Amino acid sequence: MDDDIYRELPTLLLGTADKFVQIVTKKETGRLFGLGDAGRLPPDLIIQDELHLIAGPLGSMAGLFETAIDALCTRNTRRPKVIGSTATIRRAADQVLNLFDRKVMQFPPPGLHHSNSGFACVEQGSPGRLYLGITTAGRTASYIYQAIVSSLLQAAADPSFAKQEEDHYWTLVGYFNSLRELGSASIIMQDDVKHSLELVSARRQETSRPLQPPSELTSRVKSDEIREKLLELDASRDTGEAADVVLASNMISVGLDVGRLGLMLVNGQPKTIAEYIQATSRVGRGKVPGLVVTLYNANKSRDRSRYETFPTWHGALYRDVEATGVTPFAPRARDKALHAPFVAMARHLVPGMLNSPANAESHQAELDVLIDLICARISRVDPDEAIAARQELGEFLKRWLRRGAVAKYWDNWSDNALLISADAQATSNASGFSKGLARATPGTLRAVEPSTGFVIKETVLSDAEEIQ
Numbered sequence: 001m002d003d004d005i006y007r008e009l010p011t012l013l014l015g016t017a018d019k020f021v022q023i024v025t026k027k028e029t030g031r032l033f034g035l036g037d038a039g040r041l042p043p044d045l046i047i048q049d050e051l052h053l054i055a056g057p058l059g060s061m062a063g064l065f066e067t068a069i070d071a072l073c074t075r076n077t078r079r080p081k082v083i084g085s086t087a088t089i090r091r092a093a094d095q096v097l098n099l100f101d102r103k104v105m106q107f108p109p110p111g112l113h114h115s116n117s118g119f120a121c122v123e124q125g126s127p128g129r130l131y132l133g134i135t136t137a138g139r140t141a142s143y144i145y146q147a148i149v150s151s152l153l154q155a156a157a158d159p160s161f162a163k164q165e166e167d168h169y170w171t172l173v174g175y176f177n178s179l180r181e182l183g184s185a186s187i188i189m190q191d192d193v194k195h196s197l198e199l200v201s202a203r204r205q206e207t208s209r210p211l212q213p214p215s216e217l218t219s220r221v222k223s224d225e226i227r228e229k230l231l232e233l234d235a236s237r238d239t240g241e242a243a244d245v246v247l248a249s250n251m252i253s254v255g256l257d258v259g260r261l262g263l264m265l266v267n268g269q270p271k272t273i274a275e276y277i278q279a280t281s282r283v284g285r286g287k288v289p290g291l292v293v294t295l296y297n298a299n300k301s302r303d304r305s306r307y308e309t310f311p312t313w314h315g316a317l318y319r320d321v322e323a324t325g326v327t328p329f330a331p332r333a334r335d336k337a338l339h340a341p342f343v344a345m346a347r348h349l350v351p352g353m354l355n356s357p358a359n360a361e362s363h364q365a366e367l368d369v370l371i372d373l374i375c376a377r378i379s380r381v382d383p384d385e386a387i388a389a390r391q392e393l394g395e396f397l398k399r400w401l402r403r404g405a406v407a408k409y410w411d412n413w414s415d416n417a418l419l420i421s422a423d424a425q426a427t428s429n430a431s432g433f434s435k436g437l438a439r440a441t442p443g444t445l446r447a448v449e450p451s452t453g454f455v456i457k458e459t460v461l462s463d464a465e466e467i468q
Helices: 002-008 017-023 027-033 056-073 092-100 141-156 163-169 179-190 192-203 223-234 273-280 301-308 310-314 331-337 339-349 360-381 383-402 422-430 463-467
Strands: 045-049 081-085 129-135 172-176 215-217 245-248 263-267 290-296 408-411 417-421 439-441
Touching (some): 081 092, 141 192, 290 301, 339 439
Parallel strands (some): 172 263, 215 245, 263 290, 417 439
């Protein structure tokens, strides 16, 4: 549908950071910023939802490309307004400065009382969530896990449950910190849990609950199947199509809003408190209280510490939210993509350079102005890196001018362009070819950090070598 968007130019545009990277590769993206159309104004309001997620390597790359996006949206020194929305953040001023080169005004501001800020207040009748911590001390983690799952699932089928409440606890959401642990739990669900359900139901003198194979919400699920998974979560128990168990990764931490979910089992403490808050907030969003059971592995020091102080830190959960780090102009970030916003700005803002980089020499003065603009932003955001960044941009421009005959800005695989896909460059280097003239540039933010392939070779050592 990209072509439709470029043609129709909607008033409201929803997109991801991954899509806006294409300002470097596709000339059509300039139309979204009112470029090439004298009667159209650029976007004047940018809303960044889940601001706390734009951090780490992803945030650093996004901060680099925001340099170009900010410039493309600016007309006569008038910059767009940026609104960032998040529920879990610390040191927001630093993050916003690094990402958007702006100061922060918090809304709503703190009020006189924690339960009433003047703009929002605590709903006294809301059910909320109950957090329960369990340790694996004395048993293996897999045994405790299947025992808890069996008990929770069978309890949800208790005939004494009120009709309006039973559906909310019918589906158990299992949260995992890694796909490896999730895969192990999937096997446990289809084997040990079924057997344990029979034992638990017999002890309670109830009919054993039938258990369907677990559903999965992770990055391994194909994009076209995710909608079906979400519809399955919305299905109530009465329909006979409700999921019994959903195994999920941090993919569910944002954007999942299913009011009927009320039960979650967290397998191990998530890496950050922000992740813990976001993930566990997926349950208890309806009319009944949510129950969050966290299983702590007694063999892991971090889990053991969290279990031992469970009531204390839950009493002030948001106080321990970690500060996020965004360093778009650090040396390694500059190596990856500092040249990318420069090329995007040159392509869209310098008249005559939209289609080809070949005539850069005749626009050297305008390109130097763009370098000054980028370095001025770096001086405000990270002054210590401004000099080094200017040198790198200057070297890139010299290299660009020396390649005066180059016809294309971008090519996914060929070296006959100014820029080349970062994946293609990595493949070329791994194959032993010398580094080409085109500059490796990311065409996506889905895989910010490159993977490293390795081969294990078995070597037989002599007795003397082993002794040494």
